[in-house]
Amino acid sequence: MTIQKKQVVSKEELKERAIKMIANPTETESMMFQLLKDIFGKVVKTQVVLHPYIVDSLVDRFCLVAEVDGSQHLENKEYDKKRDSWLEKRFRVKVLRISAEAVRDTGGVKEIRRIIRE
Numbered sequence: 001m002t003i004q005k006k007q008v009v010s011k012e013e014l015k016e017r018a019i020k021m022i023a024n025p026t027e028t029e030s031m032m033f034q035l036l037k038d039i040f041g042k043v044v045k046t047q048v049v050l051h052p053y054i055v056d057s058l059v060d061r062f063c064l065v066a067e068v069d070g071s072q073h074l075e076n077k078e079y080d081k082k083r084d085s086w087l088e089k090r091f092r093v094k095v096l097r098i099s100a101e102a103v104r105d106t107g108g109v110k111e112i113r114r115i116i117r118e
Contacts, residue, residue: 011051018047018054028068028100029056035109036066039116050091053083063093064116070100 025033025046033056036044040059048058050065057066065087069080084095098112 009052011049014049014051014054018049021047021054026068026070026100028070028103031103032066032068032098032112033057035103035112036116039113050087050093053087055087055095058093063091065091065093065095066116067095067097068100068103069097 029046033044033046036057036059040062043059043061045058045060046056048055050058055065056068058064059066067080067084080097084097087093087095096115102112103109
C-alpha cells in the first residue's frame, strides 16, 4: 500500500492560478464581486491567495471572505467547513458562503446584502 503525501503548492503557483481565475471568472463569481463592490466600494479583491488557499473575494477592511458555492461544493461540505475554520483562525476573517443559486436570484441578492450588513 502506497501512502501519498499531500502536495504542497507554493505561493507563486497559487498566484499564477489566481491570475488565471481572475481572467476567467464564473458568471456567479463576477456577479458576487460586483455585488460586493456595490456595497463596499473599491476595497474588494478577487481571487486572493491566503496560502495555502485561494478565496473568491476578500474585503480586508471588514475581515470578510465571500465564497460562491457551485454544485461541486455539495460533495465537499466537510472540506469547506475545515477550510473555513482554518481561514477564520489563521487570518481572523469571517467566511461567508453563498450558493451560486442565491447569487443569481434577486431575492437571494437581497438576503446577501442583509447578511453582509450585519
